[in-house]
Amino acid sequence: MKLSDHYTRTSIYISLAVLFTGAVIYFFTINLIANRQLDRGLQQQLIEAEEYIRTNNQDPQQYDLDRDHAVFIPTHAPYFKKRFFDTVYFNPKEQKAESGRAVEDQTSFRGNRYKVRITISREGIKYLIEVITIITLVLLSALVLVLFFANRYLLNGLWKPFYGTLHEIKDFNIADTPSFNGQPSQVDEFTELNQAIHEMSLRVTNDYLSLKQFTENASHEMMTPLAVVTAKLDTLIQDETLGPDQLAQITDIYSSINKSTRLNQSLILLAKLENKLITDDGQINLDAYIIEKTLQFQELMQAKELTCDTRLKHKEINGSKYLIDILVNNLFSNAIRHNLHGGKIEIELSEKQLIFKNTGANVPLIEQQIFTRFQKGKDSQGMGLGLSLAKKICMHYHFTISYSYENLMHVFVIGLA
Amino acid sequence: MKILVIEDEQALRENITSYLNVDGNICESCGNLIQAIGKLSMYQYDCVLLDIGLPDGDGFAVLDYLRKELRSEAVLIISARNSLDDKLKGLNIGADDYLTKPFHLAELKARLMAVYRRKTLNSNHKIIFNEITIDVMGRTVEINATPIVLTKKEYDMMLYFISNKGKVISKNAIAEHLWGDEMDMHDNFDFIYTHIKNLRKKLLDAGCEDYLKSIYGVGYKFATK
Numbered sequence: 001m002k003l004s005d006h007y008t009r010t011s012i013y014i015s016l017a018v019l020f021t022g023a024v025i026y027f028f029t030i031n032l033i034a035n036r037q038l039d040r041g042l043q044q045q046l047i048e049a050e051e052y053i054r055t056n057n058q059d060p061q062q063y064d065l066d067r068d069h070a071v072f073i074p075t076h077a078p079y080f081k082k083r084f085f086d087t088v089y090f091n092p093k094e095q096k097a098e099s100g101r102a103v104e105d106q107t108s109f110r111g112n113r114y115k116v117r118i119t120i121s122r123e124g125i126k127y128l129i130e131v132i133t134i135i136t137l138v139l140l141s142a143l144v145l146v147l148f149f150a151n152r153y154l155l156n157g158l159w160k161p162f163y164g165t166l167h168e169i170k171d172f173n174i175a176d177t178p179s180f181n182g183q184p185s186q187v188d189e190f191t192e193l194n195q196a197i198h199e200m201s202l203r204v205t206n207d208y209l210s211l212k213q214f215t216e217n218a219s220h221e222m223m224t225p226l227a228v229v230t231a232k233l234d235t236l237i238q239d240e241t242l243g244p245d246q247l248a249q250i251t252d253i254y255s256s257i258n259k260s261t262r263l264n265q266s267l268i269l270l271a272k273l274e275n276k277l278i279t280d281d282g283q284i285n286l287d288a289y290i291i292e293k294t295l296q297f298q299e300l301m302q303a304k305e306l307t308c309d310t311r312l313k314h315k316e317i318n319g320s321k322y323l324i325d326i327l328v329n330n331l332f333s334n335a336i337r338h339n340l341h342g343g344k345i346e347i348e349l350s351e352k353q354l355i356f357k358n359t360g361a362n363v364p365l366i367e368q369q370i371f372t373r374f375q376k377g378k379d380s381q382g383m384g385l386g387l388s389l390a391k392k393i394c395m396h397y398h399f400t401i402s403y404s405y406e407n408l409m410h411v412f413v414i415g416l417a
Numbered sequence: 418m419k420i421l422v423i424e425d426e427q428a429l430r431e432n433i434t435s436y437l438n439v440d441g442n443i444c445e446s447c448g449n450l451i452q453a454i455g456k457l458s459m460y461q462y463d464c465v466l467l468d469i470g471l472p473d474g475d476g477f478a479v480l481d482y483l484r485k486e487l488r489s490e491a492v493l494i495i496s497a498r499n500s501l502d503d504k505l506k507g508l509n510i511g512a513d514d515y516l517t518k519p520f521h522l523a524e525l526k527a528r529l530m531a532v533y534r535r536k537t538l539n540s541n542h543k544i545i546f547n548e549i550t551i552d553v554m555g556r557t558v559e560i561n562a563t564p565i566v567l568t569k570k571e572y573d574m575m576l577y578f579i580s581n582k583g584k585v586i587s588k589n590a591i592a593e594h595l596w597g598d599e600m601d602m603h604d605n606f607d608f609i610y611t612h613i614k615n616l617r618k619k620l621l622d623a624g625c626e627d628y629l630k631s632i633y634g635v636g637y638k639f640a641t642k
Contacts, residue, residue: 223497227519
């Protein structure tokens, strides 16, 4: 639920509660005031009636009944206090019972004690309360309605800069957005938010740049000595006085240099991947690409007399050519390297999956271990980084990668999201 | 061919210079940006080998200078930075190729020859070595004016050997050139042998002299006796 909805809901609940409580208090207060008003009138009439009786020296029961609904009843009951109470009033004009207010008191005339009761109609008050209730209800619903629409349209407008900012944050890409600016707003909180995010984006961009610089510098520093060694070896083998023994040593040095170079490149790539520093994404036609790869690896497969079956459906993915290259290269060269002489490789590509199957040692690999860095098979000549890189690349593109051993074949399945 | 090598690592610079200083090539070298600009302002070169990371500045400055002066030198960048941004930037502002360290000297020479050939744009795109004629545009090879049919890899290998004639080329260098350096073969170079055997057979069958020589398991050499 949106914040404005939360706000609308809360404000409507609160105003309803307050208005309801207010209405109850209002009702009782008006009732009380009205009763007091009526009681004062009754008191007045009571005094008038008694006065009348006293001045006219008449029998109280002769007192005009119609006018004041005053009743004098002779009584022998013990003394009681004057009391006001709600009762039923018979309206002689309308010929029906209405709610009324009455006062009871006692008086004595010529030695006789009388109970006096005067009743008047409360109909007027009732009507007043009804009108007030209706007005209150109308006001109440109008208020709720106004609150609802005000929150809905005015407050949504107020939140607009916030959503603009949110959108910009979502679109923020560290590699190509120079800095974050946010939507200008009159609201202090939003301006502050934008400022904070702006500063944060600057910091993050700075960190990103220095990290990028570090990765590249590290690469530079390690690659230059390797380049020197390679160049020296390339020069050394030109020497015609070298015998087979020396050249065999040089061959070993070559392969070690090759390994260090690869290790260095892989480590830098892993670091780059973890920091999401590779940003040359583009459309890759995966089926055409795999056919190209099979051609590239043809000679290697021929050397081991491997047969390669491909079942490829058309599939395009979005990604860095460089990374997809490494991913496919690693899986492919693993499938060749760990294969048996005269073995089989099957590659399947569908809309959802890319599958590499190969024959090899008749022992399933342990899935938990093979994707870990520097974890390699007993006979492997590699560094144990290939599959860990493959996994990192898959994670980078939100692909899944899994291993299984089925029908004497090692199967690697990449789930293309 | 007159070549200027701009590289700050002295050991590497010396090896490059001595490797390239054959076949009548004149190879000069310097180790920083100021010297490089100084040399370029005084002399004309055919090719410039440019390291991007120089002690007194960015190698891109050399490219900027050459472009501003409307010079026609072919430029090959050699850089330790295997970063796509750099590669694109270099190629955009006038470099002809980009080579990442570490590289084999044979690869460097082959690339250098290729950019030089592309840059000079002479009508004659033929490389001639005794009885062998390679037409670079048509990608065909003739022995004594008789064309021979080579696969793409055999043709590339042929061109690679010719570019580095008289030099021993290690098997690593050949494998990297033909199959790309991201392909990890783990020192199993048997398949190269098959390829070289095929190429040599085709050449010999066409009446070519045997120039290809195996050097004790370390590599191969393409040379006259």
